Amino acid sequence: MTQEIIRVHNVPYSRGFRVLWLLEELGLSYDVVNYKIGDRSMREGGLDALSPATRVPAIEIGDLVMAESGAIVQHLIETHGPQFGRPVGDPERPAFLQWLHYSETMASLVEQLNLNHVFLRPPAKPSAIVIKLNTARLRQSLAGMEARLGNHDFLLPGGFSGADIMMGFNLYAVPFYVDCSEFPKLLAYRKRLEARPAYQTALAKEGPQEFYDRDFYPVPEE
Known part of the structure; x- marks a missing residue:
């Protein structure tokens, strides 16, 4: 076919x-x-x-x-x-759906920080208060995830799923805004995702990163 x-x-x-x-x-x-x-x-x-x-x-x-x-x-x-995925009736389906959508809770915060740090240019001036708030909220979303990661390799005990794919994009971006050294489980989880051959192939097809112009964007002084 x-x-x-x-x-x-x-x-x-x-x-x-x-x-x-x-x-x-x-x-x-x-x-x-x-x-x-x-x-x-x-x-x-x-x-x-x-x-x-x-x-x-x-x-x-x-x-x-x-x-x-x-x-x-x-x-x-x-x-x-x-x-x-996890079909209707699978005991992991509620967790699958929760992580699938939690990824957008986190990604929306990354998007706000992208707007403030990357896209605003003079004479526009990013709001230090807004950046500080969104950075704190992003850190909290990571802390909540760190606390819920068990001893299995991926988000669900049953193994790799689309929820990991949704979250993997976020974990590429968040270290530009949050020092992730305080989240060792998340860092180990990110390495497992990045080691997947399909991840590496997709990354290679996208080419060099031209989005961020520095390794880390600190919260500006008020």
Whole structure:
């Protein structure tokens, strides 16, 4: 059976990485349409017809069009990779769903810090108070996760799942804003995710990181 053409609309090192990583785990071929933050490519490249918010990721699979990384991940698992999900009735399903959506709680804080640290340029001035608050909230979300990581390798005792893919994107970004040395379980978990061949392949396809211009962004003085 011929695979339907899969096209992913992406900005490198965005939430779209989740989709690329999962497609690699599934062994599915795909094409990537890359956009760049800061130019007009997302507004003028037809992305508005694919995403209600004109944002990445968006995916085309034959005639199907979807946006939102979590929705795309869940759909791909249900249609191509049930081994990466937990079906209704599975005792791990509630935890699977919770971690799947917790990843967006954390990612929304990363997004706010990206906006303040990376995208605002003079004469705009980031708010030190807002950055301090969002950094504290991000640290707390990591502390809550650290406290709940057991002795198993991944988020669920049953093994690697789409929830780990959703969270893996976050754990790439958070060390730019939070010193993660206080979270040894999270650091070990991140290393396990990064060691997966599909993660490495997706990362290589995205190319060098051009998003952050330093290794760490401290909270500015008020």
